[in-house]
Amino acid sequence: MHAFVTVATAGGFREGARLSGGSASALSEAVRRLEARLGVRLLNRTTRSVAPTEAGRGLLDRLAPALAEVGQALDVVNSFRDRPAGTLRLNVPMSASRLVLPALVPTFLAAYPDIRLEVLTDESFVDVLAAGCDAGIRYDERLEQDMIAIPIGPRVQRFATAASPAYLDRHGRPAHPRELLGHACLRGRFASGNMPAWEFERDGETVWVEPTGPLVVRIGGATDLAVDAAIAGTGIVMLFEDWLRPHLDSGALEPVLASWWLSFPGPFLYYPGRRLVPAPLRAFIDFIRATAPA
Numbered sequence: 001m002h003a004f005v006t007v008a009t010a011g012g013f014r015e016g017a018r019l020s021g022g023s024a025s026a027l028s029e030a031v032r033r034l035e036a037r038l039g040v041r042l043l044n045r046t047t048r049s050v051a052p053t054e055a056g057r058g059l060l061d062r063l064a065p066a067l068a069e070v071g072q073a074l075d076v077v078n079s080f081r082d083r084p085a086g087t088l089r090l091n092v093p094m095s096a097s098r099l100v101l102p103a104l105v106p107t108f109l110a111a112y113p114d115i116r117l118e119v120l121t122d123e124s125f126v127d128v129l130a131a132g133c134d135a136g137i138r139y140d141e142r143l144e145q146d147m148i149a150i151p152i153g154p155r156v157q158r159f160a161t162a163a164s165p166a167y168l169d170r171h172g173r174p175a176h177p178r179e180l181l182g183h184a185c186l187r188g189r190f191a192s193g194n195m196p197a198w199e200f201e202r203d204g205e206t207v208w209v210e211p212t213g214p215l216v217v218r219i220g221g222a223t224d225l226a227v228d229a230a231i232a233g234t235g236i237v238m239l240f241e242d243w244l245r246p247h248l249d250s251g252a253l254e255p256v257l258a259s260w261w262l263s264f265p266g267p268f269l270y271y272p273g274r275r276l277v278p279a280p281l282r283a284f285i286d287f288i289r290a291t292a293p294a
Contacts, residue, residue, distance in 0.1 A: 001034065001063055001067065002030075003016075003026075003027045003030035003031050004030070004031050004034055004042060004056075004059070004060075004063070005060060005063055005064050005067055006020050006027060007027050007031055007043065007050060008042075008043065008052045008056060008060050009060075009064070009132070010132070011049065011051070012049065012050045013027050013028050018120075020132060031043060040055045041053050041055070041056075042055060042056035042059060043056055083112060083113070083114050084112060084114065084115060084280055084282070084283045085114035085115060085279070085280070086114075086115060086116070086279060086280045087115075087116045087117075087280065088115055088116070088117050088118070088134055088135075088278075088280035088281055088283075088284055089118045089119075089120065089132060089133040089134050089135075090117070090118070090119050090120070090135055090136060090137065091120050091122050091128055091133040091135075091136040092120070092121060092122070092136060092137040093121065093122070093123050093137065093220065094121050094123065094219075094220040094221065094223060095240055095243065096137040096153070096267055097119060097121050098243060099153065099154075099157075099240060099242045099243060100137065100152060100153035100154075100267060101119065103153075104152075104153075104288070104291070105117065107287075107291070108284060108287050111287065112280075112283050112287075115280045115283060115284075122220075123190055123191060123219050124190065124191055124192060128270075128271065128272065134278055134280070135269055135270060135271035136270055136271070137152060137153075137267050137268070137269055138267060138268065138270060139265070139266075139267050139268070140265055140268060146272065146273055147270040147271065147272060148270065148271055148272070148273040149268035149269065149270040150285060150288060150289065151266065151267075151269075151288075151292065152267055152268060152269040152288050153266050153267055154242070154266045155265065155266045155293075156263055156264075156265065156266060157240060157241065157242065157263070157264055157265075157266050158240075158241040158261045158262060158263050158264070159198075159199070159238055159239070159240065159241065159261060159262050159264070160238070160239065160240070160241035160244050160248070160258070160261050161180075161198070161237070161238045161255070161257050161261070162230060162236070162237060162239075162244050162247070162248060162253040162254060162255055162256055163230055163233075163235065163236040163237070163253065163254060163256055164231055164232065164233045164252065164253060164254065165251070165254045166233045167184075167230075167233040167234070167236070168254055168256070170233075171183060171184075173256065174236075174256060174257055175257075176207075177198070177200040177207040177209050177257060177260055178207065178209060180198065180209050180236065180257075181211055181212075183213070183235065183236055184213040184214055184234065184235030184236065185198070185211035185212065185213040185235055185237075185238075186214075186216075186217070186229055186230055186234065186235045186236065186237045187211070187212075187213060187215070187216045187226075188216070188217055188218070188219040188223065188238075189216055189217070189218060189219060190219050191218065191219075191220075195216070197209065197210050198210075198211060198238050199262050200261070200262055201260065201263075202260045207260070211236075213234075213235045213236075214234060214235065215229055215234060215235065223243075226239070227239065227243070227244065227247065230253060231247060231252045236256055237253075241261065269284075269285070
């Protein structure tokens with residue numbers, strides 16, 4: 001039953017295996033056994049997708065909440081342990097895995113050796129429960145109202161623009177954001193297809209520009225390619241300041257329009273408010289609050 005819910009929710013055996021930490025073949029065999037026992041097909045399978053049949057949808061609607069209740073009931077046992085145990089699954093953007101979690105994870109795992117942490121990177125906003133996760137990390141503008149959110153990581157961040165000194169020597173150093181329209185800019189695109197504009201702010205003036213350039217990368221997994229291209233002199237990149245900071249400090253990249261860099265609030269750990277909090281997540285929340293800067 002767990003295998004069926006995992007596959008039906010994930011929309012496929014491979015994705016279900018990725019989320020559950022198992023194998024696609026084991027999930028397929030478990031669903032096959034369940035269908036044989038019930039005498040009805042629960043999933044329509046094609047080479048490209050897996051979707052519940054009418055019977056499967058009916059079972060999923062009743063079974064998913066029931067299994068969640070079972071999981072919560074079993075988690076009560078954790079309250080009788082000296083240390084919380086179990087698996088904590090987090091859904092985070094690549095920026096959080098690079099800029100937020102490294103300062104927290106080693107100390108957290110050392111403090112809670114019976115907790116196993118799984119981190120899935122995803123740039124889109126997802127239903128953490130449907131994705132098989134306990135909580136996620138996102139920014140305030142992408143949180144839904146029924147979510148509980150607590151601050152995590154730096155409370156103020158900035159977007160920085162930078163290029164190699166060699167590129168700027170050849171093409172000039174922009175004095176205003178609109179001058180970027182005459183430069184080679186290295187852009188990022190979300191999986192949804194959205195390519196965010198570059199936003200700048202100074203003395204109450206906000207400027208959005210849509211520059212063009214020779215390279216567009218998928219935000220997340222391919223972001224480092226844009227950074228490497230900027231270091232090689234291909235063009236100007238915009239990214240989190242902390243992501244670019246080592247290259248700025250080394251001189252491989254030079255700040256561009258630093259007085260215009262946009263500041264914004266830091267990220268939040270979010271989780272559904274409509275369910276009991278599993279012990280591993282509660283431990284992580286308490287840890288974040290205890291280690292947050294005053």
